[in-house]
Amino acid sequence: xxxxxxCGANTGNHKEYKEAAELLGRWMADxxxxxxYGAGKVGMMGILCDTMETYGGKxxxxxxxxxxxxxNAHKAIGELYITKDMSERKLKMFELxxxxxxxxxxxxxxxxxxxxxxxxxxxLKERPCVFFNTLGFYNEIKEFYEKLIREGFLEDEAAxxxxxxxxxxxxxxxxxxxxx
Numbered sequence: 001x002x003x004x005x006x007c008g009a010n011t012g013n014h015k016e017y018k019e020a021a022e023l024l025g026r027w028m029a030d031x032x033x034x035x036x037y038g039a040g041k042v043g044m045m046g047i048l049c050d051t052m053e054t055y056g057g058k059x060x061x062x063x064x065x066x067x068x069x070x071x072n073a074h075k076a077i078g079e080l081y082i083t084k085d086m087s088e089r090k091l092k093m094f095e096l097x098x099x100x101x102x103x104x105x106x107x108x109x110x111x112x113x114x115x116x117x118x119x120x121x122x123x124l125k126e127r128p129c130v131f132f133n134t135l136g137f138y139n140e141i142k143e144f145y146e147k148l149i150r151e152g153f154l155e156d157e158a159a160x161x162x163x164x165x166x167x168x169x170x171x172x173x174x175x176x177x178x179x180x
Contacts, residue, residue, distance in 0.1 A: 001033045001034070001098045001099060001175065002033070002034045002036055002060070002096055002097050002098050002099075003028060003033050003034070003035060003036060003097060003098065003099045003100070003101060004036040004037070004093045004094060004096070004097035004099070004100045004101070004116070004127075005024065005035060005036070005037045005048060005100075005101045005102075005103060006037075006038075006100065006101070006102045006103070006105065006108075006109045006112040006113050006116075007021065007037070007038075007043070007044035007045050007048060007102070007103040007104075007105045007109055008043050008044050008045065008105035008106045008108060008109050009040050009042050009043035009044075009045060009046075010043045010044070010105075010106065011043050011044055011047065012044075012104055012105075014134075014135060016134050016135050017044065017103070017104045017134055017135075017137075018044075018047055019134075020103055020104065020132055020134040020166065021044050021047040021048045021051065021103055022047060022048075022051045023168065024048065024051075024101065024103065024132065024168070025047070025048045025049075025050075025051030025052045025054075025055070025057065026051055026055050027168050027172075028052060028057055029051070029052050029054075029055035029056055029057030030055060031172075032058075033057070033058075034057075034058040034059070034060060035048065035049070035052050035057060035058065035059045035060065036060045036062065036093050036096045036097050037049065037059070037060075037061060037062070037093070038061065038062060038063060038089070038093075039061025039062060039063035039067075039068075039073040039074060039077060039080060040063075040067075040071070040073070040074065041071070041072075041073065041074040041075070042071075044103050044104070044105060045074070046074065048103070049061075049074045049076055049077070050074075050076070052076065053076035058078060059074075059076055059077050059078050059079070060077065060078065060079040060080070060081070060096060061073050061074060061077040061079070061080045061081070062080075062081045062083060062089050062092045062093045062096070063080070063081070063082055063083070063089065064082070064083050064084065064085050064086050064088070064089050065082055065083065065084055065085075066085075068082050081096075090112055090115060090116075093112075094115075094116055094119060094125065094127065095125070097127060098127065098175075099127055099128045099129075099130070099175050099178075100113060100116040100117075100127050100128070100129045100130070101113075101129075101130045101131075101132055101171070102129075102130070102131050102132060102138075103132045103134070104132070104134050104135075104137040104138075110141070113129055113131065116129055117129040117161065117162055120161050121154075121158060121161065126161070126178075126179060128161060128162075128163070128174055128175050128178040129161060129162050129163070130162075130163045130164075130165065130171050130174065130175075131162075131163070131164045131165075132165070132166060132171075133164045133165055133166045134166050135166075138164055139164075141164075142164040145158070145159075145162065161178075
């Protein structure tokens with residue numbers, strides 16, 4: 001499975017965030033999943049890619065030209081796409097993926113997983129979307145999505161396309177049973 005993982009160039013304030021990136025990278029590599037990510041070599045992106053490299057995982061990076069010129073890309077990337085801008089980058093990552101995960105991250109991470117979920121809701125390409133909820137990082141976002149459903153701005157069906165978990169087994173089950 002090709003999995004788009006959205007994560008940032010920072011690591012956050014808790015060691016558990018770093019550990020979550022390592023856990024996810026190890027699980028992906030051990031299970032033959034390809035990482036589709038933003039091609040960075042620092043922060044959560046760097047940790048995830050380093051872990052994939054350590055355990056022999058397959059890595060595809062997608063980076064906009066202006067970031068590539070400024071920072072280059074992680075050396076472990078086997079397949080690299082350079083896009084003209086961030087919008088093209090998001091679309092390319094989504095097109096290359098079978099599922100989407102957001103590790104704890106900043107506004108870009110939140111925006112990317114939210115847009116992927118919106119595209120799934122619109123039926124453009126259906127992807128299970130997971131908020132990797134380390135230390136309850138995404139609890140308020142989960143509560144907000146529940147409010148959207150309660151207030152009639154999102155159908156009940158949407159809850160079947162979105163998961164909040166920090167459990168790899170639950171996430172894997174969600175991916176394998178998506179839309180079945």
